[in-house]
Amino acid sequence: MAQTALAEFQALVLQDDDLQQDLRGRLDREDFVQRVLERARERGLAVGRAEVEAALNASMQSWLMRWLDR
């Protein structure tokens, strides 16, 4: 199955300390999403805002429900 642009960007970030540091500093969610979209675009990856928002929401839900999975 082909990787989504977001998955591709996520893998790329995990390989790049400087990019991690750049994105980690964005604690405000809107600011963070904006920066993710910019940095992905700079790398030729067409990541959509809705895709990022959905991933953030799913991840937060998964974290809050972690006790059910432990």
Add this chain to the structure above:
Amino acid sequence: MSRHSAAWVPSGIRWNGADPMVEWCHLGDLRATDSFFEQTVDRAMRQPFNLLFGHRTPLHELEQAQQAELKLAGLIFHMSRCGSTVVSQMLGALERNVVLSEPAALDQVVRLPTRLPDMRDRLVPLMRGMVAALGRKRRVERDLVIKLDAWHVLLLPLFRRAFPAVPWVFVYREPLEVLASLARSRPAQMLPGWIPASLLSPDAAAAAADIDGYAVQVLACYLRAAIDSLADGGLLVEYRELPDIGRIIDHFGLRYDDAELGAMRAAALQDAKSPRVRFRPDGAAKRAEASEEMRLLTETHLAPLHARLEALRLAQRS
């Protein structure tokens, strides 16, 4: 790989079907100064970066990393509600120490056999791997101390196999005060069925229908477990000794200058579980609120074990 930079730590084990996966969280500049490591991880996990780039790797990969970058200086076992968090908060006051209080990821490793019985034989390398992953050097830290979950004292021989050269302490308190505290808010470990029955006595199973009676039997198992393993690298610490942790520091082979000792003493002035609140002794209040049944249960089942621990502790001091 970048994801293995030292600020990535395991937040816990998650499951991909039947496969255990380590979930990684980037701590950034956060130090583990909260009363419990889970609180620090929770703060980090809520940051957008971790929500989008937190990731999972197969648990078995941990078996390849066996040596923590920081020196694992000591393990803190305890009977719960007994001052062990004061000890961890004091040691954690120094930037040279990483003190992890009840890290969920390590607890999940030792609980793996309840879900995957075949894991029993792999626990030692997995425990070492998890501690290595938690004990990475990020800045100026030198020593790692782990305060374990209370029920882990029942697994002391397993922890000794995993970390045979690492000294450990067992912190305990007058049992009626502990029991009264547990009645105020009962942790999951004190609910029947949470701790595998194979680690408890038949008396605990028999008391499962009585919540206080069960707690008494679990505490009795904790105290007996500490007594049974004491000769194997253990030091006993009673609540009333705190906040003097000099014996613990010596036992762990740590050395601090006056400024560092002062910083640790200052940390002890705050309530260990509510750092904005100044610590107040509460032993008398806890004894006063204990029910008659609690007193009887304590007198019958726990007081003799507490007395035995006290005799052993005094022998260690002399």
